[in-house]
Amino acid sequence: MDFDTAIQLTCIEIKRVFKRMNGCAMDKKSNLEQPEKEVGLHEFLPAYVINTIKQKTLRKALQGNFKKFSAFFDYESHFKCLEILGKVGKFDIxxxxxxxxxxxxxxxxxxxxxxxxxxxxxxxASASSCxxxxxxxxxxxxxxxxxxxxxxxxxxxxxxxxxxxxxxxxxxxxxxxxxxxxxxxDQRRPSSRRTQPSATAxxxxxxxxxxxxxxxxxxxxxxxxxxxxxxxxxx
CATH class of the missing domain: 2.30.29.30 (Pleckstrin-homology domain (PH domain)/Phosphotyrosine-binding domain (PTB))
Structure with missing residues (x-):
């Protein structure tokens, strides 16, 4: 999963958990740190993102993407999440x-x-079997x-x-x-018309x-x- 996809899914999940946050909530440093203090970013982001991306870059990405989903209703967030995941893997097939x-x-x-x-x-290619x-x-x-x-x-x-x-x-x-x-x-009831099959039939x-x-x-x-x-x- 790439960085942008991980950030989008994280913002949708943060909005689901912290329902009172509005679009500008992430602009305040205290609100930005709230998910990290109460839950922990490891619950929202993959470990490789937390370990490889600088905190400043990570926070800017969260601030920018959170505004996109802040006005979404719950059902819209669910559908958006499925839409994003559909690009990662074909879970609907x-x-x-x-x-x-x-x-x-x-x-x-x-x-x-x-x-x-x-x-x-x-x-x-396929192999036949007897x-x-x-x-x-x-x-x-x-x-x-x-x-x-x-x-x-x-x-x-x-x-x-x-x-x-x-x-x-x-x-x-x-x-x-x-x-x-x-x-x-099918109860496989016996019938006078039915003949008993052979061992190989x-x-x-x-x-x-x-x-x-x-x-x-x-x-x-x-x-x-x-x-x-x-x-x-x-x-």
Whole structure:
């Protein structure tokens, strides 16, 4: 984190802790020393800034930047803090190591977030493996297009698949302002039509069913598309 970013975040945090300070409060030396005496600058600034920057330079930077945020309401300070942190690291994007498709699948990094929607990066190099693994399959069935579209994602574990399905569902619920998630536990009741699979056959379970409808463009390829997320285990 660079010096300017650290100073901006420090001023926002000082304003949050000392709510009565106005824009000109930092001009007085006594007010400038108040955060240092009551809390300590080490609670606001990284150690490398305190140890490497001269006190005079540090105080001038705090005085100049504090005036920028002095008139902010609490919610504005929160959003500004997230905006600044967004330049340091992409905390609003979740990534999943998985594979595109099933069977002969392509290893990818799946990205989910408000700025990237649902997208993926392909790996430049990958090694094949013949070992048997317990994996989970996530299917996104997108409605509203001229042809039925199904996107299949293979996750290395059931936990990762559940996390992916819940994340997409949460974004849709956030936009729709209502919870439309439905979960059904497959009891795997015996049926006369079902044949017992061999030791090498793949068996399908469906422990989780999540229905998502009326998504917005950041989470779907087109506006007002419906998405259904189905999660099943392959093992």
């Amino acid at each position: 979740e990534n999943f190591r998985c594979a595109l498709g099933c069977g002969w699948s392509i290893p990818v990094t799946l990205l989910v977030g408000p700025s990237v929607g649902i997208s993926y990066w392909t790996d430049s 070992e048997q693994h317990r994996k989970a399959l996530v299917q996104f069935k997108v409605a509203g297009t001229t042809e039925a579209l199904t996107i299949t994602i293979t996750c290395p574990s059931i936990g990762g698949a559940e996390s992916l399905a819940d994340l997409v569902d949460s974004y849709c619920r956030l936009v729709n302002q209502s919870s439309i998630q439905r979960r059904e536990q 793949r068996r399908h379970q469906q422990p989780l069913h999540t229905a998502i409808s009326h998504s917005t463009p950041p989470l779907a390829a087109a506006a007002q598309e419906d998405i259904a997320t189905h999660l099943s285990i392959l093992w």
